[in-house]
Amino acid sequence: MNQQKLKKQKTDTIFIVKKDTVFVQSKQLEGINGSVIELKEEISSIGKKTEPTFWGAKYDTVFTVAITLFIFIIGILIDRYIKREQEKKELKELKEYFLNQVDELLNFIGPPLLKGYNKFYQETININSGIPTTPPKLLTNSFDRILKMESEKLFSSFASDEKVKFNQYFGEIDFLSNLLTDINDYHRIVLQRSESIRNPLAEIDYNYIKLLADFCEFDRNNGRTQHTDFFETKVQHYYDEIANGRHLVECYKEIVRPTQKYILDNNLMRTHPIGNKIGELGKLYSTKYNHLRMLIMEVRCQYRTFAHKIKQSLDKIKKLK
Structure with missing residues (x-):
């Protein structure tokens, strides 16, 4: 159509x-x-x-993604590099700080500490003065600062050929720290032992001198003066030379021992009522005094051992430098 x-x-x-x-x-x-x-x-x-593609994606899309991924990876690598360099710097500073603490220990802490312990057992501890309230103390907390450092991080700051040296450093410092803790524990125990002897001994000391005075008064009241001069001389010597200080050694050697010998030589423990009391109390005094003397000898020997161990440890650390 x-x-x-x-x-x-x-x-x-x-x-x-x-x-x-x-x-x-x-x-x-x-x-x-x-x-x-x-x-x-x-x-x-x-x-x-259709436009040409790369595995189904347009080239401009692939290019954009590739650039973005490249920038992302570069950013990660730069961040890791910065962190690694920062960590290296921190480890270096940590190592330098540790070694500075070691130098401080060897030059400013160890020598005075060792000197204090040598003086402690050679001069400070004795029968008259007794045992001080505390042992020689550190005036710094260097041990705590070192031991509280992160050991793993500090260990990694040393090169492979230095790690054995680090273990030796740390081991000796740890040994010294533990030793000082043990010393404090030991000192607390022996101080209690010393006080348990010295306190009763001080009371016996007072009662002993009082008995000597009672002996003189008893003999004068009974018209006997044969022994009063000896006892009065001891009482007077005690109050003039001994009573106003810590003179346990002098009291024992110049008062108690001569008096005990005099009582035994004159048979006063059997023939005189107060002489018997003086003799018995003198025995107790001698027993307590000798216990105290043995304790002081023990403590001095132990502190000499402590001082020797401190010196050995400091010498080992010094050889590692």
């Missing part, structure tokens, strides 16, 4: 029958008709063409 209509139209006319379809009646325009169709096909094919 549509073709019959076209035949009735005049020559050289164009009639569009349907959308996107063109019919040309003229022979001169037959070439145009073909060109239009080819143009249509070419236009249709343009929309169907």
Whole structure:
């Protein structure tokens, strides 16, 4: 029907029958008709063409992702580098701090400490003075500062060939710290033992001198003066030279022992009522005094051992420098 209509139209006319379809009646325009169709096909094919891809992704997308990933990786590497350098710096500072503490121990702490312990057992501890309240003390907490440092981190600050030396450093410092703790515990025990002897001894001392005075008064009241001069001399000597200080040694050697010998030589323990009391109390005094003397000897020997151990440990640390 549509073709019959076209035949009735005049020559050289164009009639569009349907959308996107063109019919040309003229022979001169037959070439145009073909060109239009080819143009249509070419236009249709343009929309169907696709851009080149890399595993299904466009090159510009791949490039953007690659740059972003590269920058991310570089950022991680730079961050790790900075942290590693910072850690190296911290380890170096930690090692220097540790070695400075060791120098302080060897030069400013160890020598006075050793000197204090040598003097402690050679001069300070004796029967008259007794045992001091505390042993020689550190005036610094260097041991605590060193031992509280992170041992693993500190260990890693030393090179492989220095790690054995570090273990020796730390071992000796730990030994000294534990030794001082043990010394404090020991000192607390012996101080209690000393007080348990000295306190009763002080009371016996007072009662002993009182009995000597009672002896003199008893003999004078009974018209006997044979022994009063000896006892009065001892009482007077006690109050003049001994009573106002810590003089246990002098009291024992100059008062108690001579008096005990005098009583035994003159048989006063059997023949004199107060002489017997003086003799019995003198025995107790001598027993307590000798217990105290043995304790002081023990403590001095023990502190000499402590001083020797401190010196040995300090010498070992010094050899590691």
